[in-house]
Amino acid sequence: MKSYFTHLECSACGQACDPRRVQTTCPDCGQPLLARYDLATLRRSFSPERWEERPATMWRYRELLPVFDERNIVSLGETITPLLPLPRLGEALGLTDLWLKDETRLPTGTFKARGLAMAVSKCVELGIKRVAIPSAGNAAEALSAYAARAGLECFVFLPEDAPLANRRVCQAAGARVFRVKGLIGDAGRLVQQGREEHGWFDVSTFKEPYRLEGKKTMGLELAEQFRWELPDAIVYPTGGGTGLVGFWKAFEELGALGWLRSEKRPQMIAVQAEGCAPIVRAFHEGRDEAEPWEGARTIAGGLRVPKPFADRLILRVLRESGGTAVAVSDREILESMKQLARAEGLLASPEGAATVAVVRKLVREGFLQRDERVVLLNSGTLLKHVDLIEGPEPPVLDAAARRSRDHEDQG
Ligand SMILES: *Cc1c(COP(=O)(O)O)cnc(C)c1O
Ligand SMILES: [Zn+2]
Numbered sequence: 001m002k003s004y005f006t007h008l009e010c011s012a013c014g015q016a017c018d019p020r021r022v023q024t025t026c027p028d029c030g031q032p033l034l035a036r037y038d039l040a041t042l043r044r045s046f047s048p049e050r051w052e053e054r055p056a057t058m059w060r061y062r063e064l065l066p067v068f069d070e071r072n073i074v075s076l077g078e079t080i081t082p083l084l085p086l087p088r089l090g091e092a093l094g095l096t097d098l099w100l101k102d103e104t105r106l107p108t109g110t111f112k113a114r115g116l117a118m119a120v121s122k123c124v125e126l127g128i129k130r131v132a133i134p135s136a137g138n139a140a141e142a143l144s145a146y147a148a149r150a151g152l153e154c155f156v157f158l159p160e161d162a163p164l165a166n167r168r169v170c171q172a173a174g175a176r177v178f179r180v181k182g183l184i185g186d187a188g189r190l191v192q193q194g195r196e197e198h199g200w201f202d203v204s205t206f207k208e209p210y211r212l213e214g215k216k217t218m219g220l221e222l223a224e225q226f227r228w229e230l231p232d233a234i235v236y237p238t239g240g241g242t243g244l245v246g247f248w249k250a251f252e253e254l255g256a257l258g259w260l261r262s263e264k265r266p267q268m269i270a271v272q273a274e275g276c277a278p279i280v281r282a283f284h285e286g287r288d289e290a291e292p293w294e295g296a297r298t299i300a301g302g303l304r305v306p307k308p309f310a311d312r313l314i315l316r317v318l319r320e321s322g323g324t325a326v327a328v329s330d331r332e333i334l335e336s337m338k339q340l341a342r343a344e345g346l347l348a349s350p351e352g353a354a355t356v357a358v359v360r361k362l363v364r365e366g367f368l369q370r371d372e373r374v375v376l377l378n379s380g381t382l383l384k385h386v387d388l389i390e391g392p393e394p395p396v397l398d399a400a401a402r403r404s405r406d407h408e409d410q411g
Pocket of ligand 2: 012013014015026028029031
């Protein structure tokens with residue numbers, strides 16, 4: 001088994017960069033770098049059926065992943081995640097072929113595990129010893145866990161109001177945790193400022209080239225799970241956009257390899273929150289770049305990214321795929337969390353649940369047709385957010401009191 005990774009290439013100016021050295025963004029223009037593979041050779045020497053015979057983890061796609069030496073892989077068991085049909089929810093929403101890719105089964109309970117497993121593996125391969133990240137919470141958790149596994153020093157910077165579960169898990173995994181006044185962008189500036197002084201490597205979304213390759217495995221898995229025939233639409237909760245761009249990169253690579261059964265590509269649908277929707281706004285205004293969103297506010301922390309660094313890549317994918325971008329309110333998100341749990345028994349984070357609310361809108365508007373194959377991406381678990389589910393406390397029963405009452409009744 002070997003990797004066909006050849007080099008990094010700037011997504012904007014095409015500049016090639018040496019993959020044997022530590023890289024961040026393009027040295028010429030500062031835009032994100034993309035991993036490139038020798039697809040021509042791979043196409044001649046391999047077939048995707050061989051992937052299916054390997055253990056069911058994201059590492060089965062070794063040929064299309066950037067780790068050169070297998071011994072550098074840092075793993076906590078990144079299982080292939082279930083692709084589940086949603087018949088009851090589909091019926092309620094007016095769709096006959098609705099699916100959910102459930103990323104809650106990954107280490108630390110979100111799909112951030114994919115990206116950070118890859119980034120930390122590459123840190124090991126490149127000899128990096130100290131890592132730092134600005135994060136809404138889940139990326140920090142995943143980095144803390146993988147850094148612990150690899151024996152790296154880890155520094156995480158969270159918005160002041162990041163969920164308790166995120167803060168405590170990072171601490172439990174031995175990371176140095178800091179809370180920052182403001183949002184993820186403010187945390188990002190602190191990481192950048194401290195880079196030289198503290199000698200840490202910045203694992204921010206798209207400022208490090210390999211998290212994207214980890215997220216790309218979602219697209220490889222989905223294609224394999226649907227027998228190399230892609231669905232009509234993928235509904236994706238979009239913060240930094242790693243997954244959306246990663247899905248598309250997977251489809252481009254599989255297409256170039258000639259391993260997809262048809263030319264059809266899914267419409268990529270970006271889901272955002274009404275309180276922070278820079279991509280939705282830029283998409284509908286026909287722009288190539290997003291303006292920073294002022295006063296970002298939503299219960300979906302992973303979507304609270306006022307200015308995604310990869311905005312151009314995200315918008316390009318939405319347009320190339322014939323997709324769209326839709327924002328929903330926090331109230332709709334909360335209702336959807338409960339609806340998904342009640343209809344199907346599935347536990348979605350606010351970000352994952354937002355996809356349900358968006359589908360409801362797009363069916364009503366006629367953008368999605370009744371018999372189209374639509375996949376929702378559940379990015380994280382409800383278990384970190386149980387405080388959001390309101391309701392009366394369940395009644396307390398007293399078995400002892402009940403027994404004595406029964407006694408009296410008999411007597
Ligand atoms: C980070 C995160 C997102 C956004 O993911 P991107 O790929 O960066 O757009 C969505 N949902 C959850 C639960 C997240 O943690
Ligand atoms: Zn460039």
